[in-house]
Amino acid sequence: QEISDTKFGKGMFNFTAKDSSFSVNFAPRIQFRSMTTWNYDGENFGNPEQNFLIRRARLKFKGFAYSPKLQYKIELGLSNRDISGANQFTGNAPRFILDAVVMWNFYENFELWVGQTKLPGNIERVISSGNLEFIDRSILNSHFNLDRDVGFQLRHLIHWGGDFYTREKFAFSQGEGRNITTGNLGGFEYTGRLELLPFGEFEHGGDYSSADLVREETPKLMMGFTYDFNDNAVKTRGNQGSYMFLSNNDLYQTDITTTFLDAMFKYEGFSLMTEYAHRNAKEPVAMQQGESTPTGDIVLEGNAFNIQAGYVFPSNYQIAARYTENSYANVTGEADRNEYTLGLSKYIVGHKLKVQTDFNYDTLGGIQDEISWRLGFDLHF
Amino acid sequence: QEISDTKFGKGMFNFTAKDSSFSVNFAPRIQFRSMTTWNYDGENFGNPEQNFLIRRARLKFKGFAYSPKLQYKIELGLSNRDISGANQFTGNAPRFILDAVVMWNFYENFELWVGQTKLPGNIERVISSGNLEFIDRSILNSHFNLDRDVGFQLRHLIHWGGDFYTREKFAFSQGEGRNITTGNLGGFEYTGRLELLPFGEFEHGGDYSSADLVREETPKLMMGFTYDFNDNAVKTRGNQGSYMFLSNNDLYQTDITTTFLDAMFKYEGFSLMTEYAHRNAKEPVAMQQGESTPTGDIVLEGNAFNIQAGYVFPSNYQIAARYTENSYANVTGEADRNEYTLGLSKYIVGHKLKVQTDFNYDTLGGIQDEISWRLGFDLHF
Amino acid sequence: QEISDTKFGKGMFNFTAKDSSFSVNFAPRIQFRSMTTWNYDGENFGNPEQNFLIRRARLKFKGFAYSPKLQYKIELGLSNRDISGANQFTGNAPRFILDAVVMWNFYENFELWVGQTKLPGNIERVISSGNLEFIDRSILNSHFNLDRDVGFQLRHLIHWGGDFYTREKFAFSQGEGRNITTGNLGGFEYTGRLELLPFGEFEHGGDYSSADLVREETPKLMMGFTYDFNDNAVKTRGNQGSYMFLSNNDLYQTDITTTFLDAMFKYEGFSLMTEYAHRNAKEPVAMQQGESTPTGDIVLEGNAFNIQAGYVFPSNYQIAARYTENSYANVTGEADRNEYTLGLSKYIVGHKLKVQTDFNYDTLGGIQDEISWRLGFDLHF
Incomplete structure (x- = not known):
């Protein structure tokens, strides 16, 4: 048996090559939950x-290769919830790969990303599922997020002086979601996001x-503000949702626009996150080709609002509340x-080892619909 | 290239963090076989x-995290035989995860297990498929075992004095088997197992x-003695077997009870293992709802007996024989x-590198049915 | 964080046990591409x-176990293109395992291989997809290669004196391709390959x-010269292609023979590879059992020729051209x-980190058919 200098929560394997030609942080992760509804x-x-x-069992690799300016991330999902979604567009095969992306800092504050990873969408989506303060994300996120896609991203940071920073993120992607083998349907997806950091950068990427x-x-x-345009999208939520098939097995196409406005605030253990989302389509009601007959598929147009706040006690217990519409x-x-x-969380070793529970009360059309209680843990090396 | 202090058969990676915050034993494993029938x-x-x-290709992670009192095990199956079984209850996705469990020694001799792993069923099932003395398990096991499930287990050890020990194991689980995404159908599964060790504990967990x-x-x-109660089970063998669908696509439900009595004996290279299994159901014949029409599904009620013995020569060749009904x-x-x-086995490096062969003769209803010859090897880091 | 003696491109983990009981080279790999047609x-x-x-995301393990004379290789595919192909013969499960093989140097220059790996077919197929000079292999390879199979191989090297070497490779395999759970259909597959190296062995396995x-x-x-005989094959390209089903759900069977003649030449940055392939079947047109009615399936008989050449400039840019019919x-x-x-390639760190692009012009039946432009990168630890 050997001895490692790595500590729990810093990766299962975490090392740099002596000649600085690469580094690795490999971390498996499991998340168990019980849900009563x-x-x-x-x-x-x-x-x-x-x-x-x-709910989640994942293997993550990240680090740099060849030069510290060329970073990579590979994240694989193993749980049945993560890999489900096989269809004719994924080679009828499960969807293992979450991220497979290289990030090249080619010039000053510019980074070029190539591969499959999350689009620069709403903050809640981009926060790793391992770093949440509730058992899972909000219903705003379930129905409006931009998820992952494959293509190119350009990212930039500006320091305007003092504590003021902005980040600019642009994505040009296929617009069909992750793990697609059949190529682009309709047009591409274009995403832009601007982030303002008026009081300086968060400690340890805490935003x-x-x-x-x-x-x-x-x-x-x-x-942050995100604008996303999915040119000739073929699914009810852009690169997510159901395929809008026509009776001749072609796909209905329409332009879908999604915008987000969101914010994260943190101070002395208190955190507040809020998001507004809006989706609309050029022609939301899918029609049979050359006819005025609706196919039954309709783009999920609408808007949503989410606000959540929490306080972490010095004991690393946290209470948090969330409201979403x-x-x-x-x-x-x-x-x-x-x-x-x-929600109530005990962060034993931060987000790396934690026990969480939350209670949810849902209304549908203004009428009570369901109550659920969830209890779970995360183990993340 | 680096040098490792690990030896073959002790894990491919096997280390402890210098600050004792975690340990890892990572081991891949492959098992090839040829079968002639x-x-x-x-x-x-x-x-x-x-x-x-x-037949098997697996990746295993085990060790402790945060504290030696919190152990974990993650085992992933990769071979087509291991991952098959996708259906509507697994998100139509293959079943990669075998084990994903944490084991918390929260007080003295008590352990709480949470996650997905084997239930405390018959000894033959709980012995890893990498530690068998034949190419594969018996037909008792194929048709009566409790397999894996997701939920909670409580485990305890008592030292009564002298060489006398007992182990008590209780499981409270979903009762639907592994990698289910759709939650509990019918009721939960309850398992209890008592183990007596009158002559002391086996060397290196040899039981x-x-x-x-x-x-x-x-x-x-x-x-050992196991009692298992699957409340309102929906499959013909409890959490295993086929789903008992009704014509309206609901599932037939009945209580299924499984019991095992088993023993392992070892002395100077000789080993003897024997098991008795019994399964019965409250209403074994599935009926259409509100009718007396059978659906065709019937719980696999019955009992089985298995006995097997082997002797390992000092040369690490073993001969073994088995009878199952x-x-x-x-x-x-x-x-x-x-x-x-x-069976004949050559244990080159124990169970970690071995070549095995066995001959099987089967009768069905008392009449000769098939002969098979199997030859295989195991490579297990 | 730790320090590793491994360098980028030599494996993410690369070590030998201090007691020489095993070694490991573990390497993940991703390949991104954009294709415009x-x-x-x-x-x-x-x-x-x-x-x-x-296009590809893989995990590879190789090294030796127990003794340097017993080598192993495990390669797993994760991308949807790699794992697709689930059907009733693969347990309706995706096909993760590419290679799972042990290679035993049991006597002098003899090696016995057991498990699943590539057959000793045409050179282009056996070259790893990570070591190509174009974005992907030729259409000769797509339609004529022998791919992977499970079984046994015997390999031998003769040094005839001076710089003259020959390699002899024999395979006895199931003949159904990789990841099959249902066993052999029809007969086995027999492959022989002879390789002549008149001017000595290539540096670093460069052939x-x-x-x-x-x-x-x-x-x-x-x-090299390969002769392959698939006795009673059930698919249109031997162990590849479509299953030739009869109307009674049995499979049509016929003997398929495939031969290859190929060569690789390298000198001072210049490389030339050429291949000729031929496939024929005993009765190529599948017929319903006991009838003269064709089922519609026909063995893909024919022949193909491929030639490709490239020159690597000292700057590690390469230009290459290929013609295939x-x-x-x-x-x-x-x-x-x-x-x-x-094709144009920039080998930043050899084949381990490279950017490639190629242009393809295809004719079908002598008439222009499609033009495609591909751009991609490979990151391979």
């Missing part, structure tokens, strides 16, 4: 439904990690959904 | 059928490893199956 | 189709790596296809 049948909440689940575990000594704020356009025929969440 | 057509044994197969490779200097015995309840309409196996 | 519609080349793709990156100081040549037998009803390729 009571559905409202119009008069009462019924008997609970139970679900025990290995993209929930809960103020580092207890920022001065207030830190990040405000999803309002869909009338054309979708979808009822609005609101969710109220109350 | 002659089927009896009522008059003769026909031409042989051949199968060359990578859960076939063949007495350590050549126990004094006789060692482990006797599976007797099904009349209601199942299944003919009884007996199997006679003769 | 213009199809000819009879009058014009239409609008381009686009495809951004993680099985495209592009003369080591700039051979003296001319090096390898000439596939001519199918009349019985197949397939039109002949020719492909002209022009």
Whole structure:
């Protein structure tokens, strides 16, 4: 048996080549959860439904190769929830690869990213699922996020002087989501995001990690705005959702625009994150080719608002609350959904070893719909 | 190139963090086999059928995280035989994860296990497939074992004085088997197991490893009794077997009880393992809802007996023999199956590098059914 | 964080046990590509189709176990293109395992290989997809190669004196391709290959790596001849292609013979590779059992020729050109296809970190068919 200089939570393997020709941080991760749900049948909440689940099991590789200016990230999903989604567009094969991307710092503050990874969408999505303050993300995120795609990204940082920074992120991608083997359908996807950091950068990248575990000594704020255009999208949520098939097996195409406005604030253990999302389409109602007959598929137009706040006690217990409302356009025929969440977390070793629980109360079209209680842990090397 | 202090058979990577914050034993493993089968057509044994197969290819991580009191195990299956079984209840995705479990020694001799792993069922099942004395397990195991499930286990050890120990194991699990994404159907599964070790603990955990490779200097015995109750099970073998669908696509539910009595004995290279299994259901014949029409599915009720013995020569060659009989309840309409196996193994580096062969003769309903010859190797870091 | 003695391109982990009981070279690899295709519609080349793709993402383990005379290789594919192909013969599960093989140098220059790996077919196929001088292999390879299979191989090297060497390779395999769980259908596959090395062995195994990156100081040549017989094959290209089903769900069987003649030459940065392939079947047109009705499946009989040459400049830029023609037998009803390729590569760290682009012009039945432009990179630890 050998001895390693790595510590728990810094990767299972974490080393740099002596000649500085590469570095590796390899980390597996598992997330277990139990979920109990009571559905409202119009008069009462019924008997609970139970679900025990290995929700996530992942292998992550990151570091640099050849030069510290060329970074890479490979993340593989192994749990059935992560790899599901096989269809004719994925070679009828499960979707293992989450990220496979290289990030090249080719000039000063510029980075070119090539491969498959998350688009620069809403902050909640880009925060790793391992760094959340609730058991899982909000319903805003479930229905409006931009997820991952394959293509190119250009990223830039400007220091305007003092504590003021901005980050500019642009993506040019296929627009079909991850692990697609059949190429582009319709047009490409174009994403732009601007981030303002008026009070300086967060400690340890804390703007993209929930809960103020580092207890920022001065207030830190990040405000972001994302604009995304999916040219001739073929799915109901852009690169996500269901394929909008026509009766002749072609795909209905329409331009879909998604915008986000979001912010993260952290100070002395307190954190506040808020997001507004909006999606609209040029022609949201899918029609049979050359006809005025609707196919039944409709782009999920609408807007959503999410706000969540938490406080981490010096004991590394955190209480957090969240309110989310999803309002869909009338054309979708979808009822609005609101969710109220109350969460408690014990961060034993930060986000790397934690136990979390949360309670959720949902309304649908203004009427009570379901209550759920979740309990889980994360083990992340 | 670097130098490692690890030896072959102790993991490919095997280290502890200098600050004792975690440890890792990572080991890949492959198992190749050739199988030749002659089927009896009522008059003769026909031409042989051949199968060359990578039967198992696995990646295993185990060790402790944060504290030696918090152990983990992650085992991933990669071979097509291991990952098959995708259906609507697994997200239509293959089943990669075998084990993903943390084991917390929270107090004295108590351990709490959370996640997906093997239930405390019959000894033959719980012995790793890498530590068998034949090419594969018996037909008792194929048709009666409790396999893996997701949930909670409580484990305890009592030292009664002298060489007398007992182990108590309890599991509370979902009852649907591994890698299920759709949650619990019917009720939960409850498993209890008691193990008696009247002559002390086996060397190197030898009670859960076939063949007495350590050549126990004094006789060692482990006797176990398992009781398992699957409340409102929906599959023909509890959490295993086929789903018992009704014509309306609901699932037939009935309580299934499985019990095992088993023992392992080892002394100076000799080993003997024996098991008795019994399964019965409250209402074994699946009926359409509200009707007396059978659906065609029947719980595989019955009992089985297995006995196997082997002797390891000082040269690390082993000869072993096995006799198994599976007797099904009349209601199942299944003919009884007996199997006679003769095996030869050469343990080059224990179970980590070995070549094995075995001959099997099967009868079905008392009549000769098939002969098979298997040859294989295991490479396990 | 630790320090490693490994260098980029020599494996992410690369070490030998202090007691020489095993060694490991573990390397992940990703390959991204963009492909733009213009199809000819009879009058014009239409609008381009686009495809951004993680074409390959792999994990490789190799080294020796127990003794330097017992080597192993495990290679896993993760990309959707690599793992697709699930069907009833693969347990309806994706095909993760590429290689899982042990190679035993049991006597002098003899090696016995057992497991799943590439057959000793045409040189282009056996060169790793990570060591190509174009973005991907030729159409000769796509339609005529022997791919991987599971079984046994015997390999031998003779040094005839001076610089003259020959290699003899024999394979006895199942003949159904990789990751099959249902065993042999029809008969086995028998492969023999003879390789002549009249001017000595290539530096660093360069005969099985495209592009003369080591700039051979003296001319090096390898000439190979492969003969492959697939007894009672059930697929249109032997162990590859489509299954030839009969209307009663049995499989049509016929003997398929494939031969290759190929050569690799390298000298001072220049490399030339050429291949001739031929496939024929005993009864190429699949017929319904006991009838003269064709099923529609026809073995892809024909022959093909490929020649490609490249020159690596001292700056590690390479230009390369390729010409391929596939001519199918009349019985197949397939039109002949020719492909002209022009490629440019920048080998930043040899084949381990490279950027490549190529242009392809295809004709079908002598008429222009499509133009494609590809751009990609490889990152291989």
